[in-house]
Amino acid sequence: SQPPNNDNQQEIEELISSLPKEKWWRGSGLTLYQNFWVPSDFIRGVITLRRHFIGRDSNILLASKPKTGTTWLKALAFSVLHRAQFRPSVANANHPLCSSNPHDLVPFLEIMLNGQPAGHVPDMSGFTDLQLFATHVPYHFLPESIHQSQSRANLEGGAGDWSMEEFFENFCKGLDFYGPFWDHLLSYWKASCERPERVLFLKYEDLKEDTARNLKRIAEFMGVPFSKEEELDGVVDQIVEMCSLSNLKELDVNKTGDIFGYENKTFFRKGEVGDWANYLSPSMVERLENIMKEKFSPFGLYF
Numbered sequence: 082s083q084p085p086n087n088d089n090q091q092e093i094e095e096l097i098s099s100l101p102k103e104k105w106w107r108g109s110g111l112t113l114y115q116n117f118w119v120p121s122d123f124i125r126g127v128i129t130l131r132r133h134f135i136g137r138d139s140n141i142l143l144a145s146k147p148k149t150g151t152t153w154l155k156a157l158a159f160s161v162l163h164r165a166q167f168r169p170s171v172a173n174a175n176h177p178l179c180s181s182n183p184h185d186l187v188p189f190l191e192i193m194l195n196g197q198p199a200g201h202v203p204d205m206s207g208f209t210d211l212q213l214f215a216t217h218v219p220y221h222f223l224p225e226s227i228h229q230s231q232s233r234a235n236l237e238g239g240a241g242d243w244s245m246e247e248f249f250e251n252f253c254k255g256l257d258f259y260g261p262f263w264d265h266l267l268s269y270w271k272a273s274c275e276r277p278e279r280v281l282f283l284k285y286e287d288l289k290e291d292t293a294r295n296l297k298r299i300a301e302f303m304g305v306p307f308s309k310e311e312e313l314d315g316v317v318d319q320i321v322e323m324c325s326l327s328n329l330k331e332l333d334v335n336k337t338g339d340i341f342g343y344e345n346k347t348f349f350r351k352g353e354v355g356d357w358a359n360y361l362s363p364s365m366v367e368r369l370e371n372i373m374k375e376k377f378s379p380f381g382l383y384f
């Protein structure tokens with residue numbers, strides 16, 4: 082199919098230069114685009130996604146705020162989708178997860194689109210055939226085509242010279258990659274309430290608590306439910322084990338190398354629910370809890 086007409090390169094550059102910008106601890110800072118702080122390095126890809134990406138019914142989109150469990154969800158979804166081709170097992174040295182970081186197996190849309198010259202709309206007919214994509218953009222950045230098509234969205238979850246206090250202050254103000262955190266999360270929460278058959282909302286906490294049960298929900302949602310035979314054969318448990326933090330963290334491919342300028346190993350840390358509070362002072366914890374209570378309580382998302 083024909084790609085849409087190219088954008089006017091000058092118009093895009095003028096738009097970008099008119100948007101508010103803030104420093105960030107890495108890269109070339111953050112740019113405020115439609116009320117969200119997008120890493121300036123990826124702003125062109127995000128604008129192209131917003132304007133031109135055409136979803137297909139066969140697309141499955143893993144959408145998450147950075148640091149909410151994206152890497153894990155990518156590993157799980159990839160293993161589920163390709164289980165017929167690649168036998169999921171920690172003993173299967175030929176499984177792609179043994180040789181590739183999950184981010185290499187499930188690409189971010191906005192990063193794929195970012196490498197284009199400004200204003201040039203890429204021919205996306207080739208890669209929209211891929212079934213599984215990821216994105217960090219909030220729900221309403223996804224083009225109308227995604228909202229209306231049958232394609233699906235999921236959510237699951239080095240510090241430069243910034244101090245923790247600076248990070249914290251900025252995070253509370255919403256100044257964070259693809260922040261504000263609460264608005265990002267609520268964009269998908271609301272979409273999942275409006276279109277539960279098309280948007281599955283997953284919490285990292287729930288995935289941790291009962292990975293097998295939630296993996297079955299994911300497979301069903303993706304349209305590839307586990308059969309009774311597969312369950313009896315232990316396929317669900319094997320995927321859970323293969324994608325566990327302890328397994329992925331110890332693979333050479335994840336101990337070395339880097340992706341998007343981050344060392345692979347930084348994506349596999351502790352994975353402990355609530356651990357954030359151990360890095361903040363009691364008054365910071367209280368402040369953040371109050372913000373979350375205010376933002377999430379109206380939606381029954383804060384307990």
Ligand code: A3P
Binds near residue numbers: 150151153329356
């Ligand atoms: P912590 O920093 O709390 O340890 P993202 O992938 O969106 O960047 O999220 C990173 C978080 O997910 C990190 O949390 C990381 O440890 C955790 N994580 C990565 N792989 C995981 C896995 N296989 N199982 C559970 N948690 C995982």
